[in-house]
Amino acid sequence: MKTYSLLVAAASVTLLMQSSALAGDVHVLNWKGYGTDESWAVEAFEKATGHKVINDYFNSEQEMLTKLRTNPGLYDVVMINAAFNDQATAEGLIQPIDVSKIPNAADIGEEKAASPMLNHDGKVYGVPWVWGLTSIAVNDKSFDETPTSIQVMWDEAHKGRVTLRDDALEAIQFGAIASGQNINDIKDMDAVKAKLTSLIPQIKTFWGSENDWNQMVAANQIDVGTYWSGSASRAKKNFNLPVTFVVPEEGAVGWLDALSIPKDSKNVEGAEAFINYMIDPAFYTEWDEKVGAPVSANLKAVAALPEDAFNRKVMGDPKVAERIQFQAPVSDADREAYLKIWQELKVNVQ
Amino acid sequence: MSGQSVSMGRRSPAKAAAPLLLPAYLWLIVAIFLPLSAMVFFSFASDMPFSGKPWSLTLSNYAEFFSSSVYATLLLSSFRLALEVTLWCVLLGFPAAYVLAKVFKGRTREAVFLLVILPFWSNGLVRIFSWAMVLRSGGILDTALNAVLPFKINIDLMYSYPAVIIGLVHSYVPYIVLTCYLSLQAIDDSIIEAARSLGASRLTILKRLIIPLALPGILAGSVLVFVPVIGSFMEPRILGGRTGTFYGTVIEDQFVAVFNWPLGAALSFILLAVVLIILAAASPIMRRAT
Structure with missing residues (x-):
């Protein structure tokens, strides 16, 4: 009896999920609070196109891939970091996109649109959406002058007031930049380990989410830490925190987030319309102004920002662009090796 | 018929x-x-089953534990943490249980009892975050002490090992109080009176009468505290900062951060096995005590 009713419940849940995937619905898979679920944006899009937006979320790239694998045909738009596009394409999780149906795509910077990470066999598997940096941000209350070097993280004066994200890939790539190496081809892993080993005693705590970081600054517990460019501008704009994002002279890690259409999407037309809206200058300027956003891949959208906007002034500076190392795909083997190194570091330097 | x-x-x-x-x-x-x-089943799979990727049955997840010293070191530090927390819980909980069982009567007992179980009524996360507010520099404890004391001290316990201990002891001490209370209440007052009339000192009564008779309660409570604490991850993560990496947090990482359920499951079962071995090894002592 119990198993029977369980079966019925399971069946009805499946039915519900299928019936909600009717044409006219656009199912979007993305990080929570990352542009696609802004209520004002969703409302404007629904009013303009008649498509209804349904958001679903993931907490890690691995989870995103698993959701695509286990729910074929459920999602219409998925946000995939360019470094993961390769894997999603190879597994047949996403389909080629007809860029001609997305008018705003014509304004995307040439170098990003043609990125080999998003184009396979002459077909487009991801439309560049936004890009940003993983670098350091400082608590303005602790500095008279904003530092320009990554070495500030190792400064004795800030001992116990530094934070680092508890993420193996980010930590290792940060160590690579600090030891003057190419993040996509780390030759001297011992130098990275040594650099991180000496960093750990400086650290107050690891952060996991934007909220952690912002709360520590609000309570004046940290001076400096690794952070994401989009989050730093949200901290400043949305939460009025004394945060300044720094692109240090040693360089910064760049990432590119792209929008893709999963294979067997039931509403390709709606997906194209949604992607077009997401890279539209009108949406982007409002997003950056109201909430704080990374840099749009659409050049016209960035040009539409106020002249002194961080995403236009700093991120658009050619001198800054020179220092950015864009993240390439990372193999599963490297990823697991990084996690192991990172766990060992955390345990051994307690 | x-x-x-x-x-x-x-x-x-x-x-x-x-x-x-x-x-x-x-x-x-x-x-x-x-x-x-x-x-x-997951703990023996080479990749997440049902994820669409090919997978097979393997022992490699268990082998991973022995491949480097990291997991053993972590397990040892979790073990130490659990021991310390259990010790503090007994030290704090036993006297409280004694007072509840033998000193207070009627309404007062009910009221104090309520205070003991009160933490159970609030969500664990709420308790931990309220500790975060108390322990950080510029927090409640820091401000209060500086307002009273004539000299300036800076108390910043947040993100440290003691903070993890404080948070865990607070969460688990009611278990010890409840189990000790039950076994202490079962002790007949007339036995204690008899001992006193024969000239036994308070210390002797405690050592030779009360503790031996209450031992089943103390041990049961200790097991109730020790087992969940050795696998705890929420308190170390939130209160421990960079010293908050324990066996439980690494298991959590495998499930949440890197989505490696097979390794996470294997690590959990190794922990379960270790806990069972510890309990089995301790059972002769416990049987003698009871």
């Missing part, structure tokens, strides 16, 4: 108990046994 009543009387106790036990056991099977078996 008489035959019928005889057959009724002979009905086996198991049969009579079946209708009473069935709901509980059905629930245990559905809610605990099935998910746990699924986890056992």
